[in-house]
Each structure stands twice: as structure tokens, then as C-alpha cells.
Amino acid sequence: NAGVTQTPKFQVLKTGQSMTLQCAQDMNHEYMSWYRQDPGMGLRLIHYSVGAGITDQGEVPNGYNVSRSTTEDFPLRLLSAAPSQTSVYFCASSYSLGIVDEQFFGPGTRLTVL
Amino acid sequence: TQLLEQSPQFLSIQEGENLTVYCNSSSVFSSLQWYRQEPGEGPVLLVTVVTGGEVKKLKRLTFQFGDARKDSSLHITAAQPGDTGLYLCAGRVDKLVFGAGTILRVKS
Secondary structure, eight states, X not given: OOOEEEEOSEEEEOXXXXXXXXXXXXXOOSEEEEEEEETTTEEEEEEEEEETTEXXXXXXXXXXXXXXXXXXXXXEEESSOOGGGXXXXXXXXXXXXXXXXXXXXXXXXXXXXX | OOXXXXXXXXXEEETTOOEEEEEEOSSOOSEEEEEEEOTTSOOEEEEEEOSTTOEXXXXXXXXXXXXXXXXXXXXXXXXXXXXXXXXXXXXXSSSXXXXXXXXXXXXX
16 A cells, blocks of 8 residues: 655745645545645644545635545645745545544645745 | 644753653643654654543553643653654644644754
8 A cells, every 4th residue: 555645745836836736545535635734833724525526625725726536636736826835735634534533644745936 | 823732842852861742722622643753754643542531652652631631741751863753733623633743853
């Protein structure tokens, strides 16, 4: 099992450019989520999905779009990148939303917006 | 404003010392998890505590959930350089909420 994979590992964008961060998991998990990690801020939830075709907003959704067409994939789209979106982005998956369920994280994408 | 406050933010100690990291909130959580993150990698789950007053041990690491399920602590005995990393607590209300983390550096 590869677990949760993310591509790319690093990305530099100019303000206004668009891009898609890819996330895939091979554990047949229903729940997937995107977080951003900034110094001193911890991990903040951007968007999440409880299954194929179902997505919802997290704590900091502005400037980001998601879709979930398959159980395996959960891409994150930046439509018009801004310097405030410079961050490290983590995708995570879990079996369900149960109180003891473990979140499995990908290795992260480090994004810089100039 | 962080829902979960972790302290200290940074800790640098010598190998063999003991340490405690705290995770506090005014909210009641149905469960609380501790994750460890190494540079360039995603967080990895260490433990989940569910019951107020619960204590779990993982080798030299001891985790405690407060009686009121609003706070937790992580105690490391005889720290080793391999314990170096970012320790994150995460409490579940409806969703999982993360603290800002404690950066631990253990010097040999």
C-alpha cells in the first residue's frame, strides 16, 4: 500500500496563476481532507469529503475548490493564487469520522506564491 | 484564536532529560489525539484517548486525558535524539481541530 500520495512535492506560482494539487489514497477510505500548515497556526482544515460526490467547507475554504469524483482521488484547486496561500498543504484520509479514527497524512506539498 | 493551546511552543533539552507538553482548551472533546511530525513529512498518529482521566503509555511516552476532557498532556521520560520533532495535539468536536504544535529538539 502506498497510503496517501501527494504531487507535486514543491511548487512555485506567480500571483494569479492557477494549479491543482493532487491527492490519492489506496486504503479505500471514505473520508478525505485538505489542511494547510503555517508556522504557529497548526493544521487548518480547508475542505473535506465524506465520500465520492460529497464535499464540504472547512475552517479556511476561501480561494480553494475541491471535487471528489472517485473514492481514491481528492484534488485541491487554486483558481487564482495569492501570496497568502503560501503554505504547506497536507492531504489526509481516514476510514470514517469516528472519534478514534486515525488520520493518515500524505507527505505534503510546499507551495510558494510570489 | 486557537481552540487548542499547546505549550511550550519550543523545547530544547539534553538527551536523558524528562519533559511534559501540554494541550489545553475551554471546549470538551469526544476524543483527543497526539501526532508526531518530522521535517518534510506528514503527521503520524501516536495515540488516541477517549475517556476522561485516561492514561496511555507508549514505551517512554505517557499520555493523559484530563478528567473533564478539555486538556491533555504528553510526558516523555529520558528523551532521546530520535524523539526530536513537532508534536501536535488534535481534539475532536464535530471535526478534528489541531493545536499549533510543540517543536521538540533533543540534543545528544
